[in-house]
Amino acid sequence: MANMKMxxxxxxxxxxxxxxxxxxxxxxxxxxxxxxxxxxxxxxCRDPRCRTGCPVSVRIPEFIAKVAEGNFDAAYDIITSTNSxxxxxxxxxxxxxxxxxxxxxxxxxxxxxxxxxxxFVADYHMNKKGKAKxxxxxxxxxxxxxxxxxxxGLTCAGDLRKLGYDVTIFEAFHKSGGxxxxxxxxxxxxxxxVAAEIDNLKAMGVKIVNNAIVGxxxxxxxxxxxxxxxxxxxxxxxxPQFLHIPGENLLGVYxxxxxxxxxxxxxxxxxxxDTPIKHFGRVAVVGAGNVAxxxxxxxxxxxxxxxxxxxxxxxxxxxxRKEEVxxxxxxxxxxxLLNNPVAIHGGEDGHVIGIExxxxxxxxxxxxxxxxxxxxxxxxxVLDVDTVVIAIGTSPNPLIRNTTEGLTFTKKGGIEADxxxxxxxxxxxxxxxxxxxxxxxxxxxxxxxxxxxxxxxxIKSKG
Amino acid sequence: xYKVVTKRFLNDAKTICLFEIEAPLIxxxxxxxxxxxxxxxxxxERVPVSVAGYDxxxxxxxxxxxxxxxxxxxxxTVAEGDYITDIVGPLGKATEMDGLKKVCVVGGGVGCAIxxxxxxxxxxxxxxxxxxxxxxxxxxxxxxxxxxxxxxxxIMCTDDGTYGEKGFTTVFLKQEIDAxxxxxxxxxxxxxxIGPDIMMKFLADVTRPYGIKTIISLDPIMxxxxxxxxxxxxxxxxxxxxxxxxxPDFDAHEVDFDSLLKRAAFYKDEQDAAAAHxxxxxxxxxxx
Numbered sequence: 001m002a003n004m005k006m007x008x009x010x011x012x013x014x015x016x017x018x019x020x021x022x023x024x025x026x027x028x029x030x031x032x033x034x035x036x037x038x039x040x041x042x043x044x045c046r047d048p049r050c051r052t053g054c055p056v057s058v059r060i061p062e063f064i065a066k067v068a069e070g071n072f073d074a075a076y077d078i079i080t081s082t083n084s085x086x087x088x089x090x091x092x093x094x095x096x097x098x099x100x101x102x103x104x105x106x107x108x109x110x111x112x113x114x115x116x117x118x119x120f121v122a123d124y125h126m127n128k129k130g131k132a133k134x135x136x137x138x139x140x141x142x143x144x145x146x147x148x149x150x151x152x153g154l155t156c157a158g159d160l161r162k163l164g165y166d167v168t169i170f171e172a173f174h175k176s177g178g179x180x181x182x183x184x185x186x187x188x189x190x191x192x193x194v195a196a197e198i199d200n201l202k203a204m205g206v207k208i209v210n211n212a213i214v215g216x217x218x219x220x221x222x223x224x225x226x227x228x229x230x231x232x233x234x235x236x237x238x239x240p241q242f243l244h245i246p247g248e249n250l251l252g253v254y255x256x257x258x259x260x261x262x263x264x265x266x267x268x269x270x271x272x273x274d275t276p277i278k279h280f281g282r283v284a285v286v287g288a289g290n291v292a293x294x295x296x297x298x299x300x301x302x303x304x305x306x307x308x309x310x311x312x313x314x315x316x317x318x319x320x321r322k323e324e325v326x327x328x329x330x331x332x333x334x335x336x337l338l339n340n341p342v343a344i345h346g347g348e349d350g351h352v353i354g355i356e357x358x359x360x361x362x363x364x365x366x367x368x369x370x371x372x373x374x375x376x377x378x379x380x381x382v383l384d385v386d387t388v389v390i391a392i393g394t395s396p397n398p399l400i401r402n403t404t405e406g407l408t409f410t411k412k413g414g415i416e417a418d419x420x421x422x423x424x425x426x427x428x429x430x431x432x433x434x435x436x437x438x439x440x441x442x443x444x445x446x447x448x449x450x451x452x453x454x455x456x457x458x459i460k461s462k463g
Numbered sequence: 464x465y466k467v468v469t470k471r472f473l474n475d476a477k478t479i480c481l482f483e484i485e486a487p488l489i490x491x492x493x494x495x496x497x498x499x500x501x502x503x504x505x506x507x508e509r510v511p512v513s514v515a516g517y518d519x520x521x522x523x524x525x526x527x528x529x530x531x532x533x534x535x536x537x538x539x540t541v542a543e544g545d546y547i548t549d550i551v552g553p554l555g556k557a558t559e560m561d562g563l564k565k566v567c568v569v570g571g572g573v574g575c576a577i578x579x580x581x582x583x584x585x586x587x588x589x590x591x592x593x594x595x596x597x598x599x600x601x602x603x604x605x606x607x608x609x610x611x612x613x614x615x616x617x618i619m620c621t622d623d624g625t626y627g628e629k630g631f632t633t634v635f636l637k638q639e640i641d642a643x644x645x646x647x648x649x650x651x652x653x654x655x656x657i658g659p660d661i662m663m664k665f666l667a668d669v670t671r672p673y674g675i676k677t678i679i680s681l682d683p684i685m686x687x688x689x690x691x692x693x694x695x696x697x698x699x700x701x702x703x704x705x706x707x708x709x710x711p712d713f714d715a716h717e718v719d720f721d722s723l724l725k726r727a728a729f730y731k732d733e734q735d736a737a738a739a740h741x742x743x744x745x746x747x748x749x750x751x
Contacts (some may be wrong), residue, residue, distance in 0.1 A: 238691040258692035274508040276733035303559035
């Protein structure tokens with residue numbers, strides 16, 4: 001008998017006041033009882049539309065049916081048959097725009113908590129004692145190189161390894177995981193979770209070489225010379241965009257990448273780690289995507305008295321996940337919506353003393369349907385801050401572009417590739433933010449999956 | 464983990480130490496003017512340091528590091544045969560040398576360690592190299608023989624006159640430029656200056672009136688070294704550049720030194736506090 005409650009089972013969370021001063025995970029996860037109760041809200045539709053909303057086509061109603069029965073192991077096997085990183089996806093996917101947006105239960109109430117259930121199943125498996133040993137698939141003797149250990153690269157590696165390929169990932173950083181470790185904060189995606197998912201891949205036989213910057217330490221051509229038959233480029237979008245307004249090089253202006261890398265990758269928030277971070281007083285974060293929310297909440301946890309999101313559009317246009325916005329507000333992040341920065345002001349010592357904003361009104365919708373902000377003349381004002389964090393997006397890193405012949409690139413610097421990740425150069429495939437510019441973890445995973453399929457087809461076609 | 468195969472102090476005061484480290488991926492491509500980033504251990508920070516040499520066959524890269532802050536002091540306690548957790552590179556662009564005929568390379572203090580491989584390679588390529596090496600005093604002078612072998616003319620100077628000539632590098636650079644004019648010799652077609660930011664600023668002032676293109680190597684604060692964080696922003700010719708990927712070499716006459724000097728001092732308080740917290744009981748080792 002289906003559970004016809006209109007709302008999702010609530011997600012237990014750390015109290016906002018407590019969590020705003022620690023880096024522990026905010027959302028605590030369902031209990032087994034709550035998960036089974038939530039799973040019973042699924043109507044197991046004959047034509048499950050939720051699946052069409054998932055970039056990696058998780059067999060959603062099937063795994064949920066197993067959760068409802070209390071057979072969590074079977075649920076895990078169903079999820080991982082198409083998704084190598086369920087504990088990550090359950091936490092960071094924008095479900096409300098994907099699977100959950102298609103759920104029939106969402107017509108008259110809240111959708112089934114698909115993301116929460118996926119997370120529950122992944123966590124259950126991770127915490128279970130006496131796990132079954134991961135089977136290492138037999139090698140088919142074909143070698144594939146993967147550039148970058150972020151969501152695209154990890155997914156591509158996992159899928160290819162399952163097909164028997166001998167896979168090596170080359171990662172520029174000392175830690176693997178790409179944006180999952182340098183970008184997304186501990187309180188939203190604990191690094192232990194990422195490490196466990198990566199350990200699963202390693203147990204399957206995926207090799208990872210850290211401190212290897214393809215484009216610098218070795219080129220794509222050298223990877224072929226070294227015997228790799230195909231190369232998948234999942235090097236992400238690491239290049240931070242700046243606003244190009246006066247004052248951007250003042251002391252106290254950070255890219256979100258710098259703030260987040262110091263804190264997440266280098267653990268500057270911990271006393272026992274060496275990387276320094278400033279004590280913040282009043283912080284303006286420019287932008288309102290997930291990265292902006294992460295930066296704002298990190299600044300708050302580092303002790304900032306006031307953290308402001310400055311965004312040129314309105315509430316309805318906020319690009320971040322709904323849950324991130326709600327969490328940020330609950331933690332005391334203040335929103336200066338419809339305000340666009342035009343300059344950053346500094347004192348004589350070169351430190352930031354304020355950010356000059358101009359109020360905006362929303363005009364006609366643009367081609368994407370988003371209403372275009374228009375400056376209200378003469379409405380400039382200065383918000384007193386000592387720190388400004390620019391979180392307006394990132395572009396693909398140019399290192400591969402500058403050192404690899406035979407690829408073509410988009411105007412924004414992305415590698416040109418079709419939906420299967422096929423590029424202009426034979427044997428080279430690409431996917432994720434390296435192609436699209438900054439997007440989401442799950443889209444990158446979908447691209448990694450598509451890339452793996454294309455690489456398999458390509459290598460088999462060569463005989 | 465990366466093994467330190469050779470460790471040797473380069474001066475009497477033991478302020479600068481050479482480390483030859485096993486890192487085949489770096490050795491394969493490293494060139495003079497590039498840098499690497501190392502991390503001592505799990506709690507360590509990422510610290511950029513210039514490539515001072517490499518051996519492609521042995522698969523090693525050499526760095527020469529001055530003990531300045533917490534991490535570099537701790538690095539000095541790493542023994543030959545020990546390991547450091549991470550080293551990555553080569554990063555940044557190599558120093559441009561094509562088409563040059565006569566160059567003056569100026570090094571200040573530990574900057575000589577970075578200038579040395581550049582001078583050496585130029586010398587090997589047949590470029591006429593005048594090397595001016597400046598130090599505070601005799602006890603911290605490094606690479607006396609190496610610099611001699613890597614140059615056609617070597618001028619060593621100290622602030623206090625305890626080794627070589629007495630005086631600053633700026634004085635001797637001007638002297639050499641003027642001598643070229645007075646004696647009707649070809650002028651330097653490039654000056655390459657590496658040392659403290661303030662020294663490079665004054666050297667740029669020396670060459671500016673003569674219109675001699677002057678390249679300096681910058682080492683601003685950085686985290687990843689691959690163009691990701693933007694922490695190493697420098698203003699060059701009015702434009703914002705990232706030292707890690709667009710540099711580290713830049714035209715000295717275009718660099719905004721005021722912004723450079725301010726940015727370099729941004730973490731001074733934190734650095735001083737961290738350096739004061741090195742454990743004396745363990746001789747500076749974290750887990751000693």
